[in-house]
Amino acid sequence: MSSENSTLVKLNNAGCKQNDKWLVEGVSLTVEKGKIVTLIGPNGSGKSTTAKIALGIYKNIEGSVEKYTNKVGYVPQKISIDWTLPLRVYDFMLLTENIKEEAIDEALTLTGVIHLKNKNLGNLSGGEFQRVLIARAISKKPELLVLDEPVQGVDYTGEIALYELIKRISDTLNCGILLISHDLHTVMTATDHVVCLNGHVCCSGSPMDVAKNNEYKTLFGEQASQILSVYEHKHDHVHSDKGEIKKN
Amino acid sequence: MFDDFFIRALIAGLGIALVTGPLGCFVVWRRLSYFGDTLAHSALLGVTLAYSFELNIALSVFIISSLIALILIQLQKKTNLPGDALLGLLAHSSLAVGLVVIGFLTFIRFDIMGLLFGDILAVTTDDLLIIWTGGAVILLVLKLIWKPLFASTVNYELAEAEGLNPDRAKAIFTILMAAVIAISIKMVGLLLITGMLIIPAAMARNISDSPQKMVLFSIIGGLLSVLLGLFSSLEFNTSSGPSIIMASLILFILSLLNIKQSIKLKN
Numbered sequence: 311m312s313s314e315n316s317t318l319v320k321l322n323n324a325g326c327k328q329n330d331k332w333l334v335e336g337v338s339l340t341v342e343k344g345k346i347v348t349l350i351g352p353n354g355s356g357k358s359t360t361a362k363i364a365l366g367i368y369k370n371i372e373g374s375v376e377k378y379t380n381k382v383g384y385v386p387q388k389i390s391i392d393w394t395l396p397l398r399v400y401d402f403m404l405l406t407e408n409i410k411e412e413a414i415d416e417a418l419t420l421t422g423v424i425h426l427k428n429k430n431l432g433n434l435s436g437g438e439f440q441r442v443l444i445a446r447a448i449s450k451k452p453e454l455l456v457l458d459e460p461v462q463g464v465d466y467t468g469e470i471a472l473y474e475l476i477k478r479i480s481d482t483l484n485c486g487i488l489l490i491s492h493d494l495h496t497v498m499t500a501t502d503h504v505v506c507l508n509g510h511v512c513c514s515g516s517p518m519d520v521a522k523n524n525e526y527k528t529l530f531g532e533q534a535s536q537i538l539s540v541y542e543h544k545h546d547h548v549h550s551d552k553g554e555i556k557k558n
Numbered sequence: 559m560f561d562d563f564f565i566r567a568l569i570a571g572l573g574i575a576l577v578t579g580p581l582g583c584f585v586v587w588r589r590l591s592y593f594g595d596t597l598a599h600s601a602l603l604g605v606t607l608a609y610s611f612e613l614n615i616a617l618s619v620f621i622i623s624s625l626i627a628l629i630l631i632q633l634q635k636k637t638n639l640p641g642d643a644l645l646g647l648l649a650h651s652s653l654a655v656g657l658v659v660i661g662f663l664t665f666i667r668f669d670i671m672g673l674l675f676g677d678i679l680a681v682t683t684d685d686l687l688i689i690w691t692g693g694a695v696i697l698l699v700l701k702l703i704w705k706p707l708f709a710s711t712v713n714y715e716l717a718e719a720e721g722l723n724p725d726r727a728k729a730i731f732t733i734l735m736a737a738v739i740a741i742s743i744k745m746v747g748l749l750l751i752t753g754m755l756i757i758p759a760a761m762a763r764n765i766s767d768s769p770q771k772m773v774l775f776s777i778i779g780g781l782l783s784v785l786l787g788l789f790s791s792l793e794f795n796t797s798s799g800p801s802i803i804m805a806s807l808i809l810f811i812l813s814l815l816n817i818k819q820s821i822k823l824k825n
Binding site: 362365366367380382383384386389390391392394395396397398400401402405406407430450456 | 586587589705708709711712713715716717718719720721722763766767768769770771772
């Protein structure tokens with residue numbers, strides 16, 4: 311398969327202005343099938359905005375977005391649901407697409423909330439609701455998953471399990487994932503491509519390249535060096551130029 | 559047996575209740591009750607224009623209400639005024655213009671009370687045709703846009719991100735609102751049509767735990783309101799619109815009692 315065909319969404323120098331102020335500008339990135347692209351950056355650096363540009367939620371943008379799929383699953387960072395609506399978890403799962411009952415059950419089981427299927431959405435805790443949001447996004451078997459802080463409010467063990475699930479979904483469904491996360495550790499271990507934002511693209515590349523970048527170090531400071539230590543553990547071997555392993 | 563006019567009123571009222579039930583749920587969910595009011599107020603202008611140019615009342619009301627909805631959308635884009643102020647502005651100015659125009663039409667004898675509060679005597683066989691075909695079209699269109707409309711009611715960005723085109727659904731829904739007001743204005747009257755949209759839906763909200771159930775109960779509540787209202791208007795010689803709304807109010811109060819009882823049973 312050529313690289314053209316596997317592209318799901320492509321941003322070319324994209325940006326978005328609000329009240330004459332740039333929310334984010336000059337972002338270029340590509341999400342391909344089976345790949346996880348992660349956006350990192352401090353608060354207000356334009357991560358969610360970039361995701362919304364990629365999804366086509368923002369209409370008046372600079373640059374261009376090319377989207378090659380309509381099978382999209384989205385977990386937004388903030389979601390305000392109006393409780394004038396009587397809405398069960400089950401109804402919510404069917405919100406944007408009519409999915410088979412088995413697929414709903416499967417997704418809810420994977421995220422560990424199958425017991426909440428007939429509960430009113432308004433009665434869920436933050437973490438439970440977050441799991442339902444992820445279940446809804448994956449139950450559609452999307453080609454493109456956009457996850458904006460998907461595990462916020464989820465307990466620590468759940469967090470790890472959900473990230474493993476996300477990685478597994480990317481492999482089994484061969485879908486592309488655009489992930490926004492504050493958890494640098496997760497980002498650096500599970501991602502194919504990292505884009506570091508701070509109103510513009512600070513640096514981007516493989517997790518290792520980004521971790522070594524000076525701008526990234528300035529942005530994340532001490533935290534960044536901790537993550538580096540994950541990589542710069544003591545090697546009992548060295549890699550030759552050709553990638554062969556030589557024992558020390 | 560009942561007189562012909564009463565049978566016609568009954569058929570008309572039941573047709574209207576079938577349509578206001580589901581539409582009313584969206585009015586409650588999307589917090590559009592004042593918007594419905596505004597469209598209904600502007601309907602008076604539509605009625606006067608119908609008399610002036612000898613147009614069909616439903617058609618004329620539909621055109622004017624749609625026009626007012628379009629003006630509202632434009633004003634929202636071009637001014638910084640809050641939505642409710644714009645709605646009030648449009649509601650009362652279109653009502654005023656309508657009343658002034660009536661003043662000029664001295665050659666026509668108007669039944670203002672009938673216009674404001676509904677008149678079962680006014681329902682003709684042609685009206686029945688308009689209500690039932692118009693109603694069927696409204697329901698069909700609502701069914702077609704249900705998915706995007708409902709999804710964007712829950713969350714706009716999810717609907718937009720997952721390719722459902724919520725803006726188009728919203729525009730179509732606005733037109734449906736104008737249409738339901740147009741077909742029911744004679745029966746319920748322009749001051750009370752919003753009540754027909756909201757009260758059965760509000761009653762249904764009290765007793766349902768899923769959107770489908772709420773729509774179903776809202777329709778049933780509307781049908782019961784029409785039956786109760788019309789029979790009591792015949793019995794007590796009251797206007798049809800207020801009687802129907804009062805019946806729906808009674809159902810709403812009953813739905814509140816039902817909640818209290820079920821809580822007691824649980825405890």
